[in-house]
Amino acid sequence: MDEKQLVSQILSGSDSAIRLLISKYERLVIHMVARVVSDDMDREELCQDVFVKVISKLSGFNFDSKLSTWIATIAYRMAVNFAKKKKLDVVELDEVAFKIGENVEITEQEDMKQFILKLVDQLPVSYKSVLTLFYLDGFSYPEIMEITNMPEGTVKNYIHRARVKLKKIVEEHAVKEIALI
Missing domain, CATH: 1.10.1740.10 (RNA polymerase sigma factor, region 2, helix turn helix motif)
Known part of the structure; x- marks a missing residue:
């Protein structure tokens, strides 16, 4: 149907x-x-x-x-x-506070996707929303613009910033993991 x-x-x-x-x-x-x-x-x-x-x-x-x-x-x-x-x-647009170190651990049973989603959840709400709409839900820029009522430049900027912040979170987590070894 x-x-x-x-x-x-x-x-x-x-x-x-x-x-x-x-x-x-x-x-x-x-x-x-x-x-x-x-x-x-x-x-x-x-x-x-x-x-x-x-x-x-x-x-x-x-x-x-x-x-x-x-x-x-x-x-x-x-x-x-x-x-x-x-x-x-x-979270407001320029807030950079993260909840790093809240027992985010990878266990043998835990799926890597769940781990990544936990890291994504540490992003500010605006960044997390556009990032997941684009990568997880497969929405296009125009669809994300309609959903969030944001201009295209803002959507693209948030996706870029979210990737940069997510990379930083992953790097910080990796440094903590190496320090524990």
């Missing part, structure tokens, strides 16, 4: 179409919210709220972008607004 059919069926009141929408985009919404909100209970509630808003605003979706981009935009903006409202650590 393509996006237009799915939207049409949801707008006509199909519960199965709503379930299909949720199952199809659940991972994306969880990922977008988790990049900004760390508390499990808050994330779960916020993800539910995102889908309620998506379904309630679906009649206004005009297919100018992909449905996934539109849903990611709603999830991202709701997460940022939630974090601001709860006064969570929404």
